Amino acid sequence: MKKILITGGAGFIGSHTAVSLVQSGFEPVILDNFSNSDHSVIGSLERILETKIKWYEADCLDGDSVREIFSENEFAGVIHFAASKAVGESVANPLKYYRNNVESLLILIDAMAEYGVKDLVLSSSCTVYGQPEILPVSESTPRQEAESPYGNTKKICEDILRDYIKSGAKSRIVALRYFNPIGAHPSSEIGELPKGVPANLVPFITQTAAGIRRELTVFGNDYDTPDGTCVRDYIHVLDLADAHVKSIQYLFKQEENFYDVFNVGTGNGNTVLEVIKAFEKVSGKHLNYRIGPRREGDVVKTWANTDKIKNLLGWTPKYSLEDSMRDAWNWQVKLGSAGK
Ligand SMILES: NC(=O)c1ccc[n+]([C@@H]2O[C@H](COP(=O)([O-])OP(=O)(O)OC[C@H]3O[C@@H](n4cnc5c(N)ncnc54)[C@H](O)[C@@H]3O)[C@@H](O)[C@H]2O)c1
Secondary structure, eight states: OOEEEEETTTSHHHHHHHHHHHHTTOEEEEEEOOSSSOTHHHHHHHHHHTSOOEEEEOOTTOHHHHHHHHHHOOEEEEEEOOOOOOHHHHHHOHHHHIIIIIIHHHHHHHHHHHTTOOEEEEEEEGGGGOSOSSSSBOTTSOOOOOSSHHHHHHHHHHHHHHHHHHTTOOOEEEEEEEOEEEOOOTTSSSOOOOOSSOSSHHHHHHHHHTTSSSOEEEEOSOSSSTTSSOEEOEEEHHHHHHHHHHHHHHHHTSOSSEEEEEEESOSOOEEHHHHHHHHHHHHOOOOOEEEEOOOTTOOOBOOBOOHHIIIIIOOOOOOOHHHHHHHHHHHHHHHTTTTO
């Protein structure tokens, strides 16, 4: 079985990718410092998969630990999720973000080169596109100046990888630009664990319905969209996880010295009110929300052109918005009031 190192593998997307990797015949090895995840995720994964999961509590910024993990395992590839991801915090504390998101990538690339591991998948984000002029947004759309230090770290990481490959490195690398990952594993064993007040819409919805938050504010309903609220491309986290497996399999088939980027979204945009309606339908709950003023800096509408990933990786999403909302709600019910 090919071993795949997943940094940040105890986190939201990493843990679901661990499931998909095992189900596709790989052996995931998790490296996480648990700064934004819980140790209980390991047990949850083992219950879902009915197998032991190898994991290390380590920090990607600690080069000695990272190299030690490489020396103990023969990795076929690496998926690098570990990063800090709170946009607001990145504005207040940019150096934390440049260090954790950019320096960790450099340390990882060095370790991969030292141990002859060629294949890498990086978590990037649709945030690199800003507000695209043409929709749906394809990979050839020029990236825009980042709105936050967090967004900038994703652009910089992409640039580092592109330049590294341009320099003749033998690696094979894919950066995946995620749109809006939501949902949870249908078993309700793993899901998103937002710390404090959630910055994303779906955990805010489920926490409001669970009584943890009093009400949801919808930021603006006078935009140029079907119902005036902002539009995003919401993708079930298990579909996103599958895109990582397909990316690793794709990389194995490429010549050395390879870099490419792929959008990962459903190809459909949904408004905030559509997401709320889907939630109310699958949960049978009425959501307490109100319309508030526009929020500065919000992208009004974005959704992905997914032709490239469909054609080259043979990947297509399987889950609907309602599936995602059902799984997110079941996960919230399981969490109860945790996350207060
Ligand atoms: N969730 C989203 O909406 C979204 C969208 C686009 C891109 N991304 C990117 O996807 C990746 C995964 O996101 P997520 O939503 O699963 O986040 P998450 O916070 O749930 O998972 C990240 C994991 O990395 C770990 N981690 C952070 N810094 C570390 C370090 N220095 N060493 C070891 N472990 C470390 C955390 O403990 C956590 O378990 C991130 O790179 C994020 O920027 C996420």
